[in-house]
Amino acid sequence: MVNPEVSSRINQDIAERKIIFILCSCTIEYRGRSRSNIGLGHRLIIIKQDTTVLVHSVTGFKPVNWMNTPTETVAEFGEELVLYSQRTKKPFEEMKVNVKDILDYRSYTSLRDDEKLDLTHTEKDLQEYLAKNPALVHPEFRLIGTEHQSPLGYFDLYGKIGEKYVVVELKVERAGLPAALQIKRYKEWLQGYIGEARGILIAPGITPNALALLKKDGIEYKKMNVEHLKIRHRKEKTLREWLQ
Amino acid sequence: MVNPEVSSRINQDIAERKIIFILCSCTIEYRGRSRSNIGLGHRLIIIKQDTTVLVHSVTGFKPVNWMNTPTETVAEFGEELVLYSQRTKKPFEEMKVNVKDILDYRSYTSLRDDEKLDLTHTEKDLQEYLAKNPALVHPEFRLIGTEHQSPLGYFDLYGKIGEKYVVVELKVERAGLPAALQIKRYKEWLQGYIGEARGILIAPGITPNALALLKKDGIEYKKMNVEHLKIRHRKEKTLREWLQ
């Protein structure tokens, strides 16, 4: 059963922008970009400082339901405790959590996390690295630009080999059909726009279907793994540059 | 400071597949598909029954770091408490959480959630609905099949209007350039394969660029919003069918 004292405390805690953890059994209804229902089960509700609401089940990476910031959440205590959340900007979304039983309720005022995640070895890092080391793309590759805009999208790398223009598409994971179709489009557009052109797909791996499509269209595939490249964490890099 | 008693208890709780919540300040290192570091801040660590590990900060939808199932996590208590997680299948991934201070530690044995999320008004629902109501696509549309396979991907709906073959692409959100290029490719392939063909893009909205591209290629756009369709929750539907 839900303790009435707890339920009255929730709205206070929400108003004070406390971070709130509620371990409970509940049912959930959602309606917005799609609709969902789920029956009774044990879940952890987290209301974060930025109004994000997460409802996590006992397994899985994704919350079973959630509301993104900015959201307004209110607790109502009638027959049972109900948490009602509504998105305060478009698109309209709402979530109702019917709480049957609270196993644990906790709220905190002064939790702080001012650190930013320093993430590297992403596609952006690979792009920057190859822009600085164009010979890794091809011994004769001369860079013209990165994120070069075309009507069909952005070329990761753009340059020349001899007299031919070259578009390069990068993937840090195994390339599939979508990546192959992307570079195919780019190369076709480039050929229509500028004459003969080359396309190079760089990835640590490729699916058979994707490779077949590249072969058919004369697009080159080059195996490269971002993991092995000497990319420093940005913070280290900043620090080193600062110290010089 | 970290209580040594707590740290010795963690491995026991992990071994017993308890669900574990640790509210703490910590730093985190991750290395695997990419790499990341983050400095000291307050975070909630969740170790779920399926070995999923989530580390949530005080804001945001996404965990600041995480490990997907299947993962093996061990707690080591040296100078400080360290949680080390390693993925037990490919790709290799590892995460180290250096815990400085535990604000709350909780573990539970008997939390259960056997319910499945009943999600509707997705693209799949729209596809099924239009397969049953082909006249909504076009008054004379006759369905041949759904998820019809081509070398370039799957056609959401495939059929005929008069003597012409028709490929239909569905989006439940506003269609952009990628969606327009997708239906364009499909129509082009169909024309090369079978002769004259039509393409129809169905979506609740479309970006100007995408619409321009469709016009240029003679592809039709039909505005439709899955929200307004009479799609029942699957559970209701099953129940009704069961009762008949």
Next chain:
DNA sequence: CATTAAATATCGTCC
């Protein structure tokens, strides 16, 4: 503010 594309994407489904 809208558009665009990456993501440690995750997740389900189909082959």
Next chain:
DNA sequence: GGACGATGTTTAATG
């Protein structure tokens, strides 16, 4: 188990 595409994707960058 691999491949493929949707996702209530979320998030960040960019014009």
